Amino acid sequence: MxxxxxxxxxxxxxxxxxxxxxxxxxxxxxxxxxxxxxxxxxxxxxxxxxxxxxxxxxxxxxxxxxxxxxxxxxxxxxxxxxxxxxxxxxxxxxxxxxxxxxxxxxxxxxxxxxxxxxxxxxxxxxxxxITDRKRQENDLRAANEEIQKLNTELEMRVTQRTQELAETLLKLETSQQEVIRALEKERELNDMKSKFVTIASHEFRTPLATILSSASLIGRYVHTEEDEKRQKHVHRIKSAVNNLTEILNDFLSVGKLEEGRMHSVPVEVDLPACCSELMDEIKGVCKEGQQIFYQHEGAAEAWLDKHLIRNVLINLLSNAIKYSESYTDIWLRTRVDEAGVHLEIQDQGIGIPESDQTNIFERFFRAHNAGNAQGTGLGLNIVKKYLDLMKGEISFTSKTGKGTTFYINLPNYAPSAA
Missing domain, CATH: 3.30.450.20 (PAS domain)
Known part of the structure; x- marks a missing residue:
């Protein structure tokens, strides 16, 4: 026991x-x-x-x-x-x-x-x-939401491309012989030329149709009390001509840049006077209620290629006007100091989506929120190449729905100093 x-x-x-x-x-x-x-x-x-x-x-x-x-x-x-x-x-x-x-x-x-x-x-x-498990669940949920978002965007893009394809096919049916000749010629061109033709045909059609319809309608308004209607169509014609001019300038600039026929030749420029003169010209294309404000700091004189910097500013200010709503403000700020010449163009427009920002200076690229706004997708590419010729740099900050600010830094020295 x-x-x-x-x-x-x-x-x-x-x-x-x-x-x-x-x-x-x-x-x-x-x-x-x-x-x-x-x-x-x-x-x-x-x-x-x-x-x-x-x-x-x-x-x-x-x-x-x-x-x-x-x-x-x-x-x-x-x-x-x-x-x-x-x-x-x-x-x-x-x-x-x-x-x-x-x-x-x-x-x-x-x-x-x-x-x-x-x-x-x-x-x-x-x-x-279960902190780690919850974190993983949240990460998985966020990934699923992102996938759903991408799927939705993809479906929208497919729908949009399908609609564009249907419209193109309808137009091709009415001009089959012309299209065949155009395609035969297009096969002989390189990839850049092919894209050029596509963009040009699309961008010229809208302003030309506007000019034609407005010119036809103006003749109908013969009475004094109809002057407001006449002026409306005159304004539409001017706007359409400006669009065509911008498109032509873009295409001509690309050609000159590709052929190496453009060079930077700095001259001594009164920067505030140059910018003020430019603003007086460009105000004519502002939308109703839009205002452009200009500020300058530092010395007035700077060594710049006046033609190239003028085209850069015209392009960026035109974009600010085009992609901003009426009754919004646009700012142009310039500064000259020991480090060089600094320019800043700020708007309150639609902004550049974060997913598009890395491609914004590529040729023919347009942000997916550009909508129906006229444009070739060449402007910012040309701006970048102009600044490269001037040994300058460009950067930007942007937030969708809030606006975009471009920052430009340029050297400031006479040709002999270079």
Missing amino acids: LELYIKHTEQMKRHIEMLNALFIHATEGIVVVDGQGVIAMMNPTAKQLFGYDEEELIGNKIELLVPIRYARSHASLRMGYMGAPQARGMGHNRDLFARRSDGTEFPVEVSLSPFATSEGDFVVAFVVD
Whole structure:
């Protein structure tokens, strides 16, 4: 009997040691509370999770580990659970949070298991910090949302391209012979020339149609009281001619740049006078209520290629006008200092989408939010090449719906100094 008792005692001791090891080394936080919600025990993992020493928690209510905003409702739920305890997880279909000793909160999973001893009823809570899992879920959710967004954009672009293709096919049917001749000639051109023809045919059509229709309608308004209508069509013709001029200038500039027939020849320029003169000219194409403001700092004289810098400013200011709504402001700021010549053109327009910003200086590229605004996609490419000729640099900041600011830095020295 004695041997059997000793053997049984040793087995009990091993079991207790194993249970104690499981309790101490468990990777989950384990918190034991009595029937009144008072903390009776907690393992090292739980102490590490919550940032408390054991003596700080033993004898305190479990609500100490619950976010303050949930403490009262938790006490009510706890008492309801103790009325009919059973093993289960907490917070089904809800996010659960626990509170550390410093007041910070973290997401958790909690499982409850009731048990009874000679000292009364108890509940053991297994607590797992799921911060990393939540972060991964959020990352996955964000990735799914981005995929859905890209799918939507792709569908819209496919629809748009399909519609454009249908319109093109309809026009091809009415001029089949001309198209065949154009295609035969187009095959002999390189890729840049092919794109040039496509852009030109599209961009010239709208202003020419405007000029034709307005010129036809002007003849109908012969009475003095109809002068307002005449002026409206005159303005449309002027605007269309300006568009054609801009397109032609772009194409001619590309040709000269490709052939290497353009060079930078700096001359001494009165920069404020040059900019003021340019602004007087370009104000005529402003939309209703648009204003252009000019500021200058530093010396007035600077060594620049007057023709190239004028074309750069015309292009950037024209874009600012074109892609801004009526009754918005545009700013041109210039500064001459020891570092060189600095120009800044700021608008309150539609902005450049972040996804398009890396391609904005490429030839024929147009941002996807450009809509129906006239343009060849050559302007900023030409600006960049002009500035390269002048040994200058261009950068920009832009936010969709807020506007764009271009920054230009140029050297300031006479040709002999170069």
